[in-house]
Amino acid sequence: MTFAELGLSPKVLSAVTDAGYTTPTPIQAGAIPHAIEGKDVLGIAQTGTGKTASFVLPMLTRLERGRARARMPRTLILEPTRELAAQVEENFIKYGKNHRLNIALLIGGVSFDEQEKKLERGADVLIATPGRLLDHFERGKLLLTGVDIFVIDEADRMLDMGFIPDIERICKLIPFTRQTLFFSATMPPEITKLTQQFLQAPVRVEVAKPASTNINITQKLVKTGSKPWAKRARLRELIRGEGDQLKNAIIFCNRKSEVATLFRSLARHEFDAGALHGDMDQRARMMMLDNFRKGKLSLLVASDVAARGLDIPDVSHVINYDIPTHADDYVHRIGRTGRAGRSGKAFTLVAKGDAKYLDSIEKLIGEDVEWLDGDLSTLEAEDQGDEKPQRGKKAGGKSTSEDSRNTRTRKRKPSASSEADTPQEAKTPEVAAEEKIEKPREERKSAIKASNSKSRARNRDDDAPIGFGDNIPDFMKVPGKV
């Protein structure tokens, strides 16, 4: 089977050939002919199966007839995250290089002006995250009555993120005569219901290939102490131990605050690291991802915003700094490596107390993951000696910041051994970009809370009802308060 047999237009075909592809993936072979015919498609596939091209290519072919009118986009593609939306735009640019199409990307965190201009000019392709799309719609900058092709990508993730009501709303604004292409990695009951609602006599194309069975990925568990400094030290040791084998790595944390902390720590230890999480300013997000893709950064510390769908062909390692508490996240995370036929390694740091999460992961993927060192039984013992191997520190201090304080005050150079093992060119502009990273929301929130409660405490009782002065009736008083 070749791309030439799928019914794509010559313009599209030549762009595909130029990109170096000749053989379609199963999802592409299954979906493209039907999509070109104008049929609805239900695609069940993980990312990394060539899913994006399976809707981009037929859409380009179909878009060759007709042109866009102002404020009336001809197609709409919904994506759950900003990065995925941007990635789809890249695909339209790459495969649409022989076309003259107006592409508009509507995502949050960036200015409205440019997006409005593109809508005004008439968009052939509109790629959006739900929030910003509805925002434009409510401002009257957009009519969806001209949409001929509607794509819902990563539907199960949209469900996880609570986007379904938004999607239902958007769906009602699009003519029912449209063609709908619907993609999801899994088919939970809610999603099945949605497909019955949105799709008409769809062609079902299923590519069952969960990332966990990807034989290109070598999975290993890594024993670690549970204290933050101990985990960071173990991580550095792990990275250095991989030496040249580690070309680049995505390091996943469970919390945005942990991403920020770990990123700063790695940067101080002269690692070539970047960070990515949802509370960062959008420009920094784009820059980090871009530099990681281009190889200017070898480590990317990320939250689960990067777990699904991100297509970076050449990631040698995925490291779960925190074990994912949802087993499917594990599958998605490690699926960022071992892509496009390459081999990849996936390490998961396991500390005392992570056993139950490990259990559900192994249950889901249907196999036991090998330990790099030791095993679950040695974990407990290991954690007893969890004292920080340095003296002269204030006991009972916050171990979280100690680790960074050391290097900040001393600014020591990396040791000879680490110099050999760690990626060089450490004087990255990304370290300077550290300042651009916003504080995680929770930190901001607690800061606000602290200052609020302080000012409130000056005035009067926190929970006292307003308007009674000191004569609060008994029944209005908060129980337990004097």
Added chain:
DNA sequence: AAAAAAC
């Protein structure tokens, strides 16, 4: 328990 997404 947390992440993502709108000003």
